[in-house]
Amino acid sequence: MTTITLQEPFRALFYSPFYAALARGDFAAQGVAVKLITVGEPDRAVANLLSGAADLAWSGPMRVIRDHAANPDSPLVSFAGVVMRDPFLLVGAGPQPGFKLHDLAAFRLGVVSEVPTPWWCLQQDLLGLGLDPAAMKVTAGRSMAENAAALRDGTLDVAQLFEPFASQAVAAGGAVWHAQASRGPTSYTAFYATRAALVAKRPAMLGLVRGLAAMQRWLHAAPVAEVAATVAPYFEGLDRALLESGIARYRELGVWAKDPVFPEAAFDSLEGAMFGVGAIPRRPGFAACVDTALVAEALA
Numbered sequence: 384m385t386t387i388t389l390q391e392p393f394r395a396l397f398y399s400p401f402y403a404a405l406a407r408g409d410f411a412a413q414g415v416a417v418k419l420i421t422v423g424e425p426d427r428a429v430a431n432l433l434s435g436a437a438d439l440a441w442s443g444p445m446r447v448i449r450d451h452a453a454n455p456d457s458p459l460v461s462f463a464g465v466v467m468r469d470p471f472l473l474v475g476a477g478p479q480p481g482f483k484l485h486d487l488a489a490f491r492l493g494v495v496s497e498v499p500t501p502w503w504c505l506q507q508d509l510l511g512l513g514l515d516p517a518a519m520k521v522t523a524g525r526s527m528a529e530n531a532a533a534l535r536d537g538t539l540d541v542a543q544l545f546e547p548f549a550s551q552a553v554a555a556g557g558a559v560w561h562a563q564a565s566r567g568p569t570s571y572t573a574f575y576a577t578r579a580a581l582v583a584k585r586p587a588m589l590g591l592v593r594g595l596a597a598m599q600r601w602l603h604a605a606p607v608a609e610v611a612a613t614v615a616p617y618f619e620g621l622d623r624a625l626l627e628s629g630i631a632r633y634r635e636l637g638v639w640a641k642d643p644v645f646p647e648a649a650f651d652s653l654e655g656a657m658f659g660v661g662a663i664p665r666r667p668g669f670a671a672c673v674d675t676a677l678v679a680e681a682l683a
Contacts, residue, residue, distance in 0.1 A: 385587040386416045390428045390440035393421065393497075394617065396546045396629045397470035398572065400639055401441055402617040403610065404598035412597070413590030432459070432577055438584060439576035439591075441465065444672065445500050447575050448654050451667035458577040462674045463592050464645040465599075466572035468638045469563035471501040472549045475541040476534045478558040485512050487561075490540035493522045493530035499662065500571065500653070501543055501563065507656035508566055531555075546629030547621060554625070564636040568649035569656075571638075573673075581677055592681035595643045603641055607631045643678050 387410075391398065404410055410417050420437065422428045429446070431437035450457040473487070487509065494502045502523075506516045522530070522539065530542035531552050541560060544552060549559060574591070581588055602610060611627045618626055633639060650669045657663045 384411070384414055384416045385584070385590075386418060387439065387584065387587050387591065388418045388420065388437040390420055390422045390431060390437050392428060392440070392442050393423060396618070396626070397466055397633060397638060398441065399610070399614045399630060399633075400465050400595070400598060400602055402614040403602060404594050406613050406616065407598060407601065409594035409598045410591055413594045415587050415590040415594065417591075429459070432575075432580070438580055439574050439588070441572055441574050443498070443500050443653075444570045444573055444575070444650060445503075445653060445657060445662075447672045448657060448667060449663055451671050452663035452665050455667070455671075458579060459575055459672075460578050460581065460674045461570075461573045461575045461672055462581070462588075462645060462677050463574045463595055463643040464570060464640045464649065465574075465595065465643070466638055467568055467570055467640040467646060467649045468636060469501065469504055469566055469569045469571060470545050470633060470636075470638045471495065471505075471543050471563045472545070472559050473541050473561040473563070474531075474534065474544050474549050474552045474557050475560045476537065476539070476557055479560050482560045484508060484561055485514065487541070488514050488519050491520045491522065491538070493525060493533055493539045493542040495543045495545075496524050496526060501545075503660050503662055504563060504566060504569060504653070504656045505543065507659045508563075510659060546632060547625045550625045550628040550632070553628075562636050564638055567652060568646055569652040570645065570649040571653070573645060578674070581674060585677070588677055589681045592643050592678050596682060599639070599641055599643065602639060603634065607634070610634075643682070645673050645675060645678065647673075
């Protein structure tokens with residue numbers, strides 16, 4: 384058994400596939416004992432990888448893209464796709480029949496502050512519709528919990544939320560107006576490490592990929608209640624009905640990949656959004672940022 388130190392950025396329901404693999408013992412079945420640590424600060428996760436304090440992390444490929452855009456010699460590389468569609472939802476204070484994304488310009492919108500990717504992607508989609516996000520009634524800098532509260536008190540019309548905030552808002556009388564997953568494949572979460580670590584610890588990394596693949600087969604076949612029961616220990620205090628609602632929604636929207644292959648189209652969509660809104664000065668490209676050989680070897 385090889386021990387690998389794995390970093391999560393923060394606890395989130397859309398990361399459930401990782402928790403399921405840990406809970407089910409999918410990594411252990413491949414001879415890999417995982418020590419999971421929560422870093423809280425993404426920059427600290429990168430520092431841990433570079434120093435060797437951790438072996439790998441899961442996070443948005445945007446972090447690898449941004450590092451390569453600033454430094455062509457970046458040692459970071461993503462691999463093994465897990466969340467390959469946007470998990471964020473536009474939740475309104477009440478039903479809005481017939482809503483189209485173009486209609487968003489007429490409403491007071493609260494955007495996510497905890498992470499940048501959902502707003503980058505939404506801005507890119509709005510620009511594609513001919514809308515100027517800078518001219519819209521946008522409230523930034525508040526947490527999802529604060530924006531959900533603003534929906535309830537009537538100071539916002541719609542907020543950008545992930546689960547379980549979205550299901551909580553719906554239970555309080557709100558309604559999902561738009562799923563950002565509808566933008567199509569978009570690389571949201573994968574493993575990332577240094578290229579040196581993929582070489583030095585290749586047998587363990589191969590085992591992690593095989594464990595992911597086993598989990599993904601189960602994830603898309605098991606009843607929602609079974610998935611929720613499996614990951615529930617990672618969400619202490621969360622109402623089981625809300626957990627099941629979020630899992631069902633994400634699975635229905637195709638947020639979670641069915642195998643660890645990292646689709647180039649999903650990468651291009653994210654990189655294009657980042658470049659389109661000015662989050663990166665150049666597009667480093669799929670080949671520079673994603674290692675496909677490891678997954679191909681693991682699944683062969």
